[in-house]
Amino acid sequence: MNQETLKDIFQRNVSLMKACGVTYEQWQHEPILDFDTDLRVGERLGWTAMPTKSLFLRFKSGDFALLLTHKNARLDAKRVKALMGQRPSIASDDEMMAAIGCVPGAVCPFGLPESIHVILDESLLTFESLMYTPGLPEFTFAFPAANLMALLDALPNRILRLPVVESH
Template identity: 45%
Template structure:
């Protein structure tokens, strides 16, 4: 099952409503903003960073497009020093396209680190895998979904 199929199945299995749109590949924020305007998407753009942990393991940091990573906080949360994983690791371990990491649908041994700032907005916009697809999901529904995932889910507070 592809990452895209896993995301849709995850949302469907938990009765999470979503809106999906198809468009040109989105690999940068200017294109993402143009797509958001064209389709009238209401959410904030996500930024997902795939992290390698010193000593082994991986995590996906899910934050907002303009947020900066707080590496000290991430180390404290994850219990190991994180660094940005290589494009090869991203592709091999998640099925994501570089510059288009997806927040959900990953193997259960990949920790999910969600920025609390996301939940101050009504909707989150993210790519479910292919850069030509965007999902809009209510953050209230996302908050309901996260505890049901097999992944370890950690709360993060951006600057």
């Protein structure tokens, strides 16, 4: 993976936070590329924010989208198909790296190429704070979930909202 690409993604995230006036916390730690490491580092550092999960999706049309959700969520292909008009599949690591430059296990939701749609799982808006990897897997940012829409609205990407499913 190109370290310069990851540093550029990181800088775009710092710039986005500043441009939107979002106060955020930042930690530097061992690289996090899986949930076990995330859990271990989070416990050691006392993290309380909800970890986000960014699933990089591909469609038969050749389009890509990033599903921004929480760490416990699973891909609901039927709901994404209803939103996008085509059935999604999880992109391969090689497809993801070529399209957005992130490292597998550390996909960043902000600073993506403009052609990548962002699908927001609106359940993220119910949490107090959220955290994510800003490109470099040895960093984690946390910010108030109330600022999520301001951050997304500042992006050039098309943002699609996946409503919260009401449980009966």
